[in-house]
Amino acid sequence: MTRLTRITAAALLTASLLATAGAASAQPAYGYGYGPGGYERERYGSDWRRETAWRAGEIRDQLDDLARRIDRNDRRDRISEREAWGLRREVRAAREQFRWMNRDGLDHRELRHLQARVDHIRWQLRGERADWNDRRG
Template structure:
């Protein structure tokens, strides 16, 4: 009598244990989910936006860009942050991540251009 209960309990534990492990794994890695939101994408983009703001502040502190140039870049960065906040409410999909990535790249390119033009004027 004891043996069938033990087998049934083991089967139940195995079924629930493997089911939860399989459902938890896709959220851990961003590349396993085609369009579903993942914490990895959220953290990466959030970090990139934070780093962008930090780079703008650093360029102003080093006087490689003017305050006027920094104001325009900060405005673009703030718009990017608002877009991220809007998208991140339900987690970022791959399409949203690509949109944000393109915007981050665009602002980073503009920052690089402003640092290298040495005219201390926007544009």
């Protein structure tokens, strides 16, 4: 009788393991898209909205910092008035795009795009400072 109990217990354990593995393999590895059940949720867990809101705040802070740096470089005559005007226009356009994209929250793709745009403006400012243009010396 104990031998039959052991065989039955082993068979039930094997069947339950197979059933669990089958149910787990039926679920998709990643969600579809960037919504609440998608990649963002897989990556950040249940608080993906908080994570993207934090990153949106970072982008906003970087744009504010860029505007301050442009003003400071213009006051110190490191860049010309015309260069400063063009950089300010770029920052204004990036802020407008940020506001438009952030209406319903930012997804991962939009965050990458905005971060690349901020990095590009930062690179432009660095280039304008280094081009000399008969301004220093």
